[in-house]
Amino acid sequence: MTILGSFPLSGSAIGMTLRKRLFWLFAPLLVLALGFAYALSQSLILSRFDRQDANLLEAEAERLQNLLEQNLRRNLDLVQSYAQWDTSYEFMHGQHPDYLSRNADPDALAEMNFDFMVFLDLQGQVYAEQWQPPSLADMFALDGRRPANQSVLRRDILAQAKTLIEATEEDLYGALIEVQGVPLILAMGSIKDNQSTLPKAGTLLAGHFLDGERIETLQGQISGTLRLLSADDSVPGWVRLASPGAFNLNRVELSPRQLLDEDRQQVLLRFSNSLNQPQMIFELTRDRRLYHEGRKAIVIFLAQATGVGLFALLLIYLGLEFAILRRVSRMHLDIAAIGPDSSQQRLKDRGSDELGRLAQEVNRMLERLEQSEARDREILDAIEDGYFELSPEGNLLAVNRALCSLLGYSAEAMLGQSYERLLSPGDVERARQDFAQALANGEQIHFTAPLRRGDGSLGHYETRFSLIRDGQGHFAGFRGILRDVSEQVAYQNQLLDMAYRDSLTGLGNRKAFTEQLRSTLDKAQREHGALALIYLDLDRFKEVNDRYGHDVGDALLQSIAERLRGAVRQPDRVYRLGGDEFTLVLPGSGSAAAEKLAARLLSELQGAAQIGELHIDFVTPSIGIALYPDHAQNPQALIKAADSAMYEAKRERNRVCLYHPGLLSSSTQSG
Numbered sequence: 271m272t273i274l275g276s277f278p279l280s281g282s283a284i285g286m287t288l289r290k291r292l293f294w295l296f297a298p299l300l301v302l303a304l305g306f307a308y309a310l311s312q313s314l315i316l317s318r319f320d321r322q323d324a325n326l327l328e329a330e331a332e333r334l335q336n337l338l339e340q341n342l343r344r345n346l347d348l349v350q351s352y353a354q355w356d357t358s359y360e361f362m363h364g365q366h367p368d369y370l371s372r373n374a375d376p377d378a379l380a381e382m383n384f385d386f387m388v389f390l391d392l393q394g395q396v397y398a399e400q401w402q403p404p405s406l407a408d409m410f411a412l413d414g415r416r417p418a419n420q421s422v423l424r425r426d427i428l429a430q431a432k433t434l435i436e437a438t439e440e441d442l443y444g445a446l447i448e449v450q451g452v453p454l455i456l457a458m459g460s461i462k463d464n465q466s467t468l469p470k471a472g473t474l475l476a477g478h479f480l481d482g483e484r485i486e487t488l489q490g491q492i493s494g495t496l497r498l499l500s501a502d503d504s505v506p507g508w509v510r511l512a513s514p515g516a517f518n519l520n521r522v523e524l525s526p527r528q529l530l531d532e533d534r535q536q537v538l539l540r541f542s543n544s545l546n547q548p549q550m551i552f553e554l555t556r557d558r559r560l561y562h563e564g565r566k567a568i569v570i571f572l573a574q575a576t577g578v579g580l581f582a583l584l585l586i587y588l589g590l591e592f593a594i595l596r597r598v599s600r601m602h603l604d605i606a607a608i609g610p611d612s613s614q615q616r617l618k619d620r621g622s623d624e625l626g627r628l629a630q631e632v633n634r635m636l637e638r639l640e641q642s643e644a645r646d647r648e649i650l651d652a653i654e655d656g657y658f659e660l661s662p663e664g665n666l667l668a669v670n671r672a673l674c675s676l677l678g679y680s681a682e683a684m685l686g687q688s689y690e691r692l693l694s695p696g697d698v699e700r701a702r703q704d705f706a707q708a709l710a711n712g713e714q715i716h717f718t719a720p721l722r723r724g725d726g727s728l729g730h731y732e733t734r735f736s737l738i739r740d741g742q743g744h745f746a747g748f749r750g751i752l753r754d755v756s757e758q759v760a761y762q763n764q765l766l767d768m769a770y771r772d773s774l775t776g777l778g779n780r781k782a783f784t785e786q787l788r789s790t791l792d793k794a795q796r797e798h799g800a801l802a803l804i805y806l807d808l809d810r811f812k813e814v815n816d817r818y819g820h821d822v823g824d825a826l827l828q829s830i831a832e833r834l835r836g837a838v839r840q841p842d843r844v845y846r847l848g849g850d851e852f853t854l855v856l857p858g859s860g861s862a863a864a865e866k867l868a869a870r871l872l873s874e875l876q877g878a879a880q881i882g883e884l885h886i887d888f889v890t891p892s893i894g895i896a897l898y899p900d901h902a903q904n905p906q907a908l909i910k911a912a913d914s915a916m917y918e919a920k921r922e923r924n925r926v927c928l929y930h931p932g933l934l935s936s937s938t939q940s941g
């Protein structure tokens with residue numbers, strides 16, 4: 271594991287090769303040029319092709335309108351030839367009873383491409399009629415709607431024709447209408463004599479249905495796919511088209527173009543009657559042929575341009591490869607081969623160009639560097655402190671003789687190894703944090719920790735280290751000075767032990783107890799926990815000193831201390847306050863756990879003590895217990911409560927007493 275795994279490395283390990291730099295220099299330019307060409311082709315060429323496709327679609331829609339107009343014009347010409355014929359005028363006045371059989375028989379209707387012909391009198395009633403419509407099954411039905419029968423269809427055609435006749439004053443007119451879901455072309459004309467000098471005798475209606483055959487014929491006359499639909503107002507943005515003739519009662523509107531996908535486009539032609547009632551819609555779909563071909567042409571152009579660009583890039587690369595890069599690679603290999611064990615090694619390039627002069631300067635720099643390194647090595651080997659250098663990953667790169675002597679390793683055994691091998695696991699994370707802080711702040715860091723020597727022993731060392739930066743100011747590692755401070759640390763530990771250790775029993779003294787109680791109580795307050803304090807006093811201990819002397823009393827105290835250590839799980843929580851008073855700090859314990867431990871202490875300490883040849887069996891403990899937060903909120907109050915409970919226990923001796931204000935709760939144990 272490295273000490274700075276999250277920090278960037280420096281030097282050639284992260285550097286981009288010259289070949290990659292050249293690639294990233296030319297490749298973006300090529301991509302930018304191709305992207306610009308593509309954007310230009312999209313905005314200029316393809317948009318122009320798209321506009322042309324739109325114009326062709328609109329022109330085809332106008333062509334469809336003209337075809338329908340021509341069809342209507344033809345029907346009107348035929349209707350006019352019958353309506354303004356003296357024989358027809360006389361027929362409406364009761365003459366020529368064989369008129370229909372001679373002039374409007376089924377064969378004549380079929381020749382004129384009419385499916386029906388109806389003569390209406392001046393009151394709009396049917397005077398005569400001839401029908402030969404296709405069967406209902408053969409009729410084209412808008413959205414699947416079909417009339418119930420031919421009679422219903424006839425009735426509605428006549429009704430709508432009368433409505434149109436009443437809404438216009440023209441003598442000759444026609445319309446494209448929809449009746450009961452069936453589309454048809456209707457032509458109408460006033461029945462008059464040839465000279466139009468006599469009063470109007472009625473109205474002639476004639477027309478044909480747009481069945482599948484007629485729509486297929488219409489489809490064959492236009493470029494695109496044609497579909498006939500019911501009228502719909504859901505499409506916004508209709509534009510009215512001009513009608514070539516005043517004889518057409520239809521209002522014709524064109525919808526905005528709609529792109530169905532990359533290859534198809536569509537417009538709608540809506541036909542409304544003279545009452546502005548939508549009748550039907552012709553849906554015209556056409557391929558975006560020019561747009562599609564333009565896309566193909568652009569793809570071919572971009573592919574060719576890419577090929578030319580890549581070929582140019584290859585030529586540039588080959589020129590740089592043979593003229594520059596290979597020489598640079600050889601110089602790189604020569605420089606990489608130069609190391610501590612390869613003195614006097616130099617670059618072999620002897621060219622007279624810029625690269626050759628660069629190689630000469632590098633050789634002169636190497637000579638100066640070797641001289642400087644020799645001086646530095648002599649200085650470092652002469653100092654008494656250990657010197658080391660670390661890589662960014664934490665591996666030893668350089669050591670002096672003093673460091674090897676202080677740690678008991680050879681230089682060969684240390685170089686290339688991680689500094690973490692010298693530390694205990696508990697100090698590794700602290701060292702990493704110090705190294706990270708030095709890298710973040712650029713400050714010199716002091717670090718003290720035990721290090722593992724070559725013989726397996728531990729010694730305490732103090733280190734001061736700082737950053738190493740290369741010529742460009744980039745982080746390149748650490749350098750530091752190491753001193754042996756084992757004697758100072760041992761002396762400090764001895765002083766610390768003397769300050770916090772009872773010299774007779776080896777337990778913590780009053781100072782240690784006071785600090786421990788304060789810190790444990792602070793933690794309990796922060797974490798909303800509990801704490802129990804046990805005070806223990808030896809009954810009749812003064813008699814031991816009076817009878818047998820203080821030496822025996824001291825030996826008895828040492829025996830009691832050992833028993834206490836063996837009776838608790840955390841012996842470092844046991845303290846001697848002085849004389850025959852002891853105390854225990856129990857973090858996280860309530861009354862039940864404290865009383866259980868106190869009972870165990872009574873059982874352990876009430877037995878006789880053997881001091882040399884003396885058998886002492888009259889010394890018993892009295893124990894008082896106080897709890898946080900039940901009995902006190904601060905160290906002084908808690909000590910006072912435990913001490914009060916202990917003195918209450920001493921009234922009867924050899925028992926445990928739990929502190930209670932006013933009324934003490936006790937549990938007596940017999941010995």
